[in-house]
Amino acid sequence: MKKKEIPIDIQNWHINKWGTEKLPIGGAVPFHSSYGYKTGNWSARKPFVDQEKCTGCLNCFYYCPDSAIEMQEIDGKYVAECDFNYCKGCGICVQHCPVNAIEWTKVRWHTK
């Protein structure tokens, strides 16, 4: 799947603080994808998938509310992997993993 960035005019909307003259009426956002909105830094904990244990059952893939789980092909076997750009750290995947392959780990955010 191709990942899309936020269109440049929407970026301007946020950065330049558009006013009544420029904002689209009715609060409509003329952009249909959430790929541009990176929400990865919202959480205190993150899921880490143990690729040895993962059976590729797709439970976490379907349950993830942000579609942040992606399936990767490793040695002919599909295993889950979390995209930390989008994971909000809700922990639903951890609850739903039938083989306890997902570890729910505290992360420390480093400020630059």
Place this chain on the structure above:
Amino acid sequence: MVKIVDVRINGRGGQGAVTASRLLAEAAILEGQYVHAFPNFGPERAGAPVTSFSRICSEPFTEKTEVYNPDIVVVIDSSLLGEVQVVEGLKLGGTIICNYEGKIESLKYYFEEVDSKIYKISGTRIAREELGINKPNMVMLGALLKVAPVVKLESLIKVTKERFKGVIGEKNAKAMKRAYNEVEL
């Protein structure tokens, strides 16, 4: 100033008082007159006393009130006479047209103290003979047009035939014509 004619129709739910006031107004519209016609809405059910109003004028008018002082009162059901004040608000020298089977003298007994012209029509009998059912609303309108020609009988017959298609319309038209000729003072 152009004369506005206010007509009040007193009847019972199911007898067609509302339809009568509506058709009278539609006939007036057909002749290019201006109208305001509506029933007095409340908790209606079959057999309960109801009133409906038609206000007719040849010129545009702006009044938007219920009719409190009618020029003409049409009483569709004679059993209302002892029950409802049918003459309430009637203008001096106004007209009452009553569906009544007995003699006109006994009808006048009800309106002893009223200064108005009282007309009688055996509406129920005509309706039973011509239509086969007790729906004397259009019969009463036929009588009304003889007494007070607010619209032409032909116009009323035309809208009646539009409303009641086929045989019922024909029968109603015949009944109206008969009432037009049989009404008595």
Place this chain on the structure above:
Amino acid sequence: MINPIVKGMTGDEAVAWAAKQINPDVIAAYPITPQTIIVERFSDYVNDGLVDTSYIPVESEHSAMSACVGASATGARVFTATASAGLALMYEILYVASGMRLPIVLAVANRAFSAPINIHGECTDQMVCRDASWISLFGETAQEAYDETIMSFKIGENPEIMLPTMFGIEGFIVTHALERVDTLPDKAVKDFLGDKRVIPPCCTFNPFAVGTFGSLVLQDNYMELKRQQEEAMHKAYYVTKNVMAEFSEISGRNYEIIEKYKLEDAEYAFVSYGATAGNAKAVVDRLREKGEKVGTLKIRLYRPYPASDIYEALKGIKAVSVLDRSATFGSPATIAQGDLAAALYGKEDVPTLHGYINGLGGRVLLLPEIEQIYEQSKNYHEEGKALTQDWIGYRR
């Protein structure tokens, strides 16, 4: 001017007939009390195949307006009708419709609120929605009901405006009363409105211009979006003027956002809206015969409020009686009087204002009572009272 087709119709039937000629894409309505004959008659048209509208009978007015919002967001032309308690139940979604800038048209049969249970004429229901950013019109007769249905679509769908429109006709005295209505031919209505709605590309659900609607907007942008509504409302004043002028041309009936009746040389005046204005005009005729210098002003467009036009019309008049058929309690002025006072405040040569709450719950304001109001307001003016508020037509 197009030759009219004369019909005898009640106010409800006139609105339904106009809606049939407009042929909207979607109608969503709750079909039980306090609903009116408008949607009942329209459902007949749908059943008979006279229109291509999809008719959605929903389970409440809240859902009716919600369905309208969804349908309108796809770019469909949407119409609905309601009354009193139904409008109150819609209230939440009224703000969604105006906030999302969806030009829905809503016919309101103005009726009283419960309790006690009452279904008769009174304008409070529409008046409480005056701040919902809906363009708000009042109609006096079945004729105006018919015409305003058609004009409402044209006003709201203007790409500069994109706001929902409601118009009110009073319950029973207009909605259920048969009157003469001069209707336009179907083609004239279609030509007047145009085939398709003009939609800004971002503001519709369609596969080519996708977008996010009804998103969460917090402190960052909310106020800007509300201010846009205010600016659209401001423009709606001019657009309504133009649309009414255009409609007057094709229909031959003179429409203005306010209607002045014998105001030129008047010293005293009535201000009203809806069917009460008809009675006021009749009283003006009577008083003029007696030699009194009196006129009446009917406010047809209530939101946006035509303040400058009203000032121009009432300048130099001594006293104005505001006949307000809507209730407000514990307020410094009646609803229409309050707006009028704000429109005139601080200007020169303004009249004294005397508000009269009347006709609640279908009570009829009799013509002699209006004459009584006239005499009383005259006295108030002589006593030098600038703003008074009374109820009239009730028993002590």
